[in-house]
Amino acid sequence: xSKKQKLELTWVGKENRPRLEPRILLxxxxxxxxxxxxxxxxxxFDNRVIFGDNLLALKALExxxxxxxxxxxxxxxxxxxxxxxxxxDGLEHSLWLSLMRDRLELIRRLxxxxxxxxxxxxxxxxxxxxxxxxxxxxxINFVANxxxxxxxxxxxxxxxxxxxxxxxxxxSRNPExxxxxxxxxxEANSIxxxxxxxxxxxxxxxxxxxxxPYSRGVYSIEGPTGRSFSPPPGRYWRVxxxxxxxxxxxxxxxxxxxxDARPSIKRYLSEVGxxxxxxxxxxxxxxxxxxxxxxxxxxxxxxxxxxTPKPERLLQRVLxxxxxxxxxxxxxFAGSGTTGAVAHKMGRRWITVELGEHCHTxxxxxxxxxxxxxxxxxxTEAVGWQGGGGFRYFKLAPSLLETDKWGRxxxxxxYNAEMLAEALCKIEGFTYAPSDAIYWxxxxxxxxxxxxxxxxxxxxxxxxQLSEEVGVDRSLLVLCSAFRGNVDRWLNLTVKKIPNHIRxxxxxxxxxxxxxxxxxxxxxxxxEPEASFAAKAVAGQPDLFGPKNGxxx
Numbered sequence: 001x002s003k004k005q006k007l008e009l010t011w012v013g014k015e016n017r018p019r020l021e022p023r024i025l026l027x028x029x030x031x032x033x034x035x036x037x038x039x040x041x042x043x044x045f046d047n048r049v050i051f052g053d054n055l056l057a058l059k060a061l062e063x064x065x066x067x068x069x070x071x072x073x074x075x076x077x078x079x080x081x082x083x084x085x086x087x088x089d090g091l092e093h094s095l096w097l098s099l100m101r102d103r104l105e106l107i108r109r110l111x112x113x114x115x116x117x118x119x120x121x122x123x124x125x126x127x128x129x130x131x132x133x134x135x136x137x138x139x140i141n142f143v144a145n146x147x148x149x150x151x152x153x154x155x156x157x158x159x160x161x162x163x164x165x166x167x168x169x170x171x172s173r174n175p176e177x178x179x180x181x182x183x184x185x186x187e188a189n190s191i192x193x194x195x196x197x198x199x200x201x202x203x204x205x206x207x208x209x210x211x212x213p214y215s216r217g218v219y220s221i222e223g224p225t226g227r228s229f230s231p232p233p234g235r236y237w238r239v240x241x242x243x244x245x246x247x248x249x250x251x252x253x254x255x256x257x258x259x260d261a262r263p264s265i266k267r268y269l270s271e272v273g274x275x276x277x278x279x280x281x282x283x284x285x286x287x288x289x290x291x292x293x294x295x296x297x298x299x300x301x302x303x304x305x306x307x308t309p310k311p312e313r314l315l316q317r318v319l320x321x322x323x324x325x326x327x328x329x330x331x332x333f334a335g336s337g338t339t340g341a342v343a344h345k346m347g348r349r350w351i352t353v354e355l356g357e358h359c360h361t362x363x364x365x366x367x368x369x370x371x372x373x374x375x376x377x378x379x380t381e382a383v384g385w386q387g388g389g390g391f392r393y394f395k396l397a398p399s400l401l402e403t404d405k406w407g408r409x410x411x412x413x414x415y416n417a418e419m420l421a422e423a424l425c426k427i428e429g430f431t432y433a434p435s436d437a438i439y440w441x442x443x444x445x446x447x448x449x450x451x452x453x454x455x456x457x458x459x460x461x462x463x464x465q466l467s468e469e470v471g472v473d474r475s476l477l478v479l480c481s482a483f484r485g486n487v488d489r490w491l492n493l494t495v496k497k498i499p500n501h502i503r504x505x506x507x508x509x510x511x512x513x514x515x516x517x518x519x520x521x522x523x524x525x526x527x528e529p530e531a532s533f534a535a536k537a538v539a540g541q542p543d544l545f546g547p548k549n550g551x552x553x
Contacts, residue, residue, distance in 0.1 A: 011097050013095070018510070018513060020506060022426045026395055028393050035387060035388045039388030044344070044349050047391040051354065051396075054355060055099075055103055060396060066110055067109075069107075071327065071330070072115070072117045093125070116179075117172075118318050120168050123163070126169065130145070148281045151288060152289075182275045182317070182321065184272075200266075202269045203266040203267055204267050206265040207264070208262070208263050210238045216240035221245075225258070252265065286313045287314055289309075293309060295311065299365075299377065312345075329350045335354070336363065341375065345370060371391075400499075402508075411455075421453040428451060430450075451479070457484070459485070463487065475494070480495065
């Protein structure tokens with residue numbers, strides 16, 4: 001029998017997967033920032049700005065935040081091709097897809113069961129990206145492809161079509177996920193009128209017909225002027241004749257201003273709920289690229305704006321649909337910091353990740369203005385934001401192992417005892433929770449399973465003492481530089497040497513998993529046009545029957 005096949009998207013290098021090192025995060029208190037005073041009871045101070053490669057950052061967050069993120073919004077590089085003109089056609093698409101696949105797999109593990117993922121993307125990669133998302137999340141968890149009207153006006157310089165929109169792919173962690181409805185707007189309410197001064201207030205005329213066959217939906221009814229009405233062929237009355245007459249007696253049926261029109265069922269503004277989100281998001285509702293650029297100019301006058309920042313109203317709608325106050329929001333392609341700024345103003349907890357230096361030149365200054373109440377733009381007035389809260393700044397720790405002058409992988413000199421214990425806890429799947437009272441309890445995986453990390457060489461007496469203190473009802477993983485004796489004699493201890501025990505676990509010393517085009521293999525140079533025989537002779541080149549020179553380098 002042939003091997004079972006599946007429908008999938010393939011690309012160069014799809015089978016290659018990085019063996020990521022689960023780094024620890026180091027807080028820099030000098031870059032962390034908090035409001036001077038508490039503004040309200042719901043101020044949030046444990047938000048996070050993480051500086052470093054976002055793939056490594058996602059891996060670093062996995063242990064603590066797996067299953068806890070309510071909403072992930074990412075605005076990844078769109079892979080327009082403009083940066084790849086000197087490289088092999090198609091290679092950049094494969095690299096981009098691998099970049100996205102590796103990150104999406106981690107994002108899925110971070111999402112809560114009622115969580116959702118939102119990805120902004122343009123036409124260049126949206127269809128490929130959807131297939132990759134289908135593979136990772138399952139097609140059953142595809143929610144919608146939203147169309148965001150990003151442009152204010154057409155670009156007459158466009159060679160073919162002037163692009164007016166971007167896509168927002170929405171996926172849920174669970175197929176039972178339901179988006180939160182949006183508050184009604186004045187525009188939505190403006191279509192409700194009251195031409196007959198109905199005491200119930202404004203209403204709109206609803207369709208009286210249904211497409212689904214209904215045994216009591218086939219009849220004729222006479223209006224106030226004596227005119228008879230029946231459903232069109234293939235359609236049925238939405239309610240039974242008795243129900244329709246009862247509604248007419250109650251003033252809930254509209255026969256037109258002269259009483260001779262087809263009956264309509266009144267739908268009252270007072271009886272309708274909030275709005276179900278739609279898949280077309282107008283620039284008038286959520287802003288455009290120009291809106292977001294103006295927001296950035298007001299925050300940083302005279303500073304060159306990002307090419308494609310996202311307007312705050314766009315993020316506001318995403319978070320209104322997907323979260324409630326206090327939920328955790330993650331953006332691992334932080335860019336200009338819009339997600340963090342909007343989440344903060346809306347009372348959500350947030351995590352942003354950025355590797356570029358604009359983390360320090362744009363994101364942190366922007367968030368400080370939000371916290372200080374100095375950001376008057378965006379959604380500030382709409383949500384009544386006055387400032388408050390704060391964030392903690394983290395950077396990724398260096399790789400745990402480094403190569404010494406003899407080419408051996410050894411523990412990095414940058415690690416002190418506490419960092420080493422925390423890093424090994426994370427690698428081994430233990431929660432780092434050092435005990436103040438018991439020296440050998442650096443972390444735990446259960447109530448009875450612990451880990452102890454030391455750079456010492458442990459002898460028989462030390463191991464025996466450890467075994468006695470751990471007791472028969474508990475177990476201890478011991479990671480040490482070396483040990484003496486037969487460790488199998490202590491049934492409650494598992495003793496391993498470091499770094500030997502972890503050498504094959506990860507790709508050590510790999511700090512950058514971003515898509516750096518300068519590192520891509522360049523195309524082979526194109527051959528020069530074939531010169532004429534006479535030209536070759538003049539140039540002193542060998543004739544066509546001589547040995548060939550050159551070739552691809």
